[in-house]
Amino acid sequence: MAKNFLSQLVGSFAMPAAENPTVTMMEAAFRHHDMDWRYLNCEVSRGDLCDAVWGAKAMGWAGFNCSVPHKVAVIEHLDGLGQSAEIMQAVNTIVRRGDKLIGENTDGKGFVQAMRTVIDPKSKTVVLFGAGGAARAVSVELALAGVRSIRVVNRTAERGQGLVDLLNEKTPTSAELHVWDKTFQVPLGTDITINATTIGLYPDVDGRLDLDISSLTPGMVVADGIHNPPRTPLIKDAEARGCVSLDGLGMLVNQGVIAIKHWSGVDVDAAVMRKAVEDVLS
The missing domain is CATH 3.40.50.720 (NAD(P)-binding Rossmann-like Domain)
Structure with a gap:
């Protein structure tokens, strides 16, 4: 990403965009670990998925998540897949590696x-x-x-x-x-x-x-x-x-921890993330 950007950007391509506690969870991890990162939630329709992927690539995002209904459909728009994602033929985490977008799966x-x-x-x-x-x-x-x-x-x-x-x-x-x-x-x-x-x-x-x-x-x-x-x-x-x-909170939090590791190399505190999700959902 260009050095004049204040933050690394990652995000979620979801439908609908409302009621997504993942944003709070990820942002809590970034704050706790003093990471200059932002996690943005974007509502993306099925028909706009290709444009959204290329937009994230063009803007230099470090990566993004895909939720239902995009976990399978996104594959055709990526440059490659990690080993487990290749077996599953399902992706929830996309990682920028050099100039390529690689699909991984942290859900399982x-x-x-x-x-x-x-x-x-x-x-x-x-x-x-x-x-x-x-x-x-x-x-x-x-x-x-x-x-x-x-x-x-x-x-x-x-x-x-x-x-x-x-x-x-x-x-x-x-x-x-x-x-x-x-x-x-x-x-x-x-x-x-x-x-x-x-x-x-x-x-x-x-x-x-x-x-x-x-x-x-x-x-x-x-x-x-x-x-x-x-x-x-x-x-x-x-x-x-x-x-x-x-x-489902354990799965949500753990897959988020693994995704952040993919994007940044940082091992974040799962307890901080779970607390943030519980606060939102309560």
């Missing part, structure tokens, strides 16, 4: 870091709702962390089968598809159940998975990738059933 790594605070995923069985960008990131990283099997539950057979094929072909786990055309019952013996859909995300805060709650058994780990609100209906239902719950 952030999720696995959070998961390890409650359970070691190695050799565990997983039920995963969803087959989009977030589901790809989470499932690939869990597979690389050693989970034994992943059952992908998705309404669209073609998209779900695509994720299953990717996992079976490119990772050591065993994956299978369940087409989600009626209320789903989590199989007995499942160790980890994960929501990687947008069901329950603000403003649809009352959204519930079409899931038989009685199939959530005590001791099962139930994780929700939704961070706004942190206590989704799934988290509340799981806790009422005696499950071990994991909200």
Whole structure:
């Protein structure tokens, strides 16, 4: 970036732009570590994604995040992909390296870091709702962390089968598809159940998975990738059933820590970032 700029710029390409606590979280990290950086949130429609990417490149941004619905579509506008992003074919973090924009994925790594605070995923069985960008990131990283099997539950057979094929072909786990055309019952013996859909995300805060709650058994780990609100209906239902719950804040904060490391080389304080998010969401 040109030396006469006061700050390094990074940001988020999201839709819509409102209600995004990531900005507060990132800015809190920059202030805490006395970094002369800014994180800007930009509302970008599907049709404007290419122009937005080239604009960030032209303005010398150090990088940016992509949220739903851009995590897969952004790939065709980049110069290359990191190793895990190449496997997932989903990107949430773009890093400027020289004159190139390289796509990385910190979602899955952030999720696995959070998961390890409650359970070691190695050799565990997983039920995963969803087959989009977030589901790809989470499932690939869990597979690389050693989970034994992943059952992908998705309404669209073609998209779900695509994720299953990717996992079976490119990772050591065993994956299978369940087409989600009626209320789903989590199989007995499942160790980890994960929501990687947008069901329950603000403003649809009352959204519930079409899931038989009685199939959530005590001791099962139930994780929700939704961070706004942190206590989704799934988290509340799981806790009422005696499950071990994991909200989406850990994934959000950890992926932010990893993204800042990609952009700046600085290891920032995750606790500072989580506190900032909690303050906003409260």
